Amino acid sequence: MAAGWRHVFKLDPNRALSDLALKMICLSETDAIVVGGTDGITFANTSALLERIRRYSVPCVQEVSDLSSVVPGFDGYLIPTVLNTEEMKWAHGMHFEAIRQYGDLIPWERCLLLGYVILNPDAKVSRLTKADALLQEADVTAYARLIEHLFEWPVMYIEYSGRFGDPQMVLAARKQLKRAQLFYGGGISNREQAEKMAELADTVVVGNLVYRNVEMAVRTVKWVQETKKRLTEPEQGPATDKADAVPLEPKDLKNDVKG
């Protein structure tokens, strides 16, 4: 579901967004919109936001943080699980309860597990989940290895929600992840920050900036996409002067033929 996402916006149903700002976000050419937040998320405000986003063709998924606010009709469902918490309910307790009650109704093929490592101790989500957010690089390395090799989860999410994170921490995760997709989110507010995290993470999440400066938020799409393009497309060498180029001999061509 999320494969190929380079940039996503996370919109909070508990915050006001004008029609114009929403239009700018939906037409920004971001890869997807994630609807979710930590507090004040209800069925009513989530469905109202989904209805407004559905005026546009951008893919839209819900990040489930509370079972009572799951709304049918999203393209997919992101299911967070927190690794660096000591409270079992945020790791898999609430998930167990959800599946115990509604297991027959869950569209599994449209659900994607996000393995959160929360690194900002002052974030709401950190306080909510009682995360041990004061980690060392070696801890992040270990969590990344756990996700990549033992759990074989699809996504590791480095979460700094509300403040820009330490690129060294993201790099520590990056070095371990080949199969799993790396999400980064937290405090992206300018070009330098967007480009830095786009160099390290597979998917960059922009949230609060939408509510502070929507024009700047829209520009992060281009900065992330251009950084990714620069990293994947080999640099063009100096143009060859055709007059100096040595023509291929028939034997060279023959050597190229397989079989």
Ligand SMILES: CC(C)=CCC/C(C)=C/CC/C(C)=C/CC/C(C)=C/CC/C(C)=C/CC/C(C)=C/CC/C(C)=C/COP(=O)(O)OP(=O)(O)O
């Ligand atoms: C019929 C139909 C559509 C069915 C779908 C059913 C479905 C998808 C079921 C899901 C099954 C399932 C296993 C659900 C899990 C249930 C659950 C409640 C799990 C708990 C998830 C969890 C660990 C939540 C903790 C909070 C968290 C990690 C939130 C992430 C989002 C986040 C950090 C947002 C930023 O929040 P914000 O408010 O913006 O914060 P700031 O103030 O810092 O900006």
Ligand SMILES: O=P(O)(O)OC[C@@H](O)CO
């Ligand atoms: O809101 P910001 O700080 O941009 O963080 C984005 C996202 O990671 C929040 O879950």
Ligand SMILES: [Mg+2]
């Ligand atoms: Mg927020």
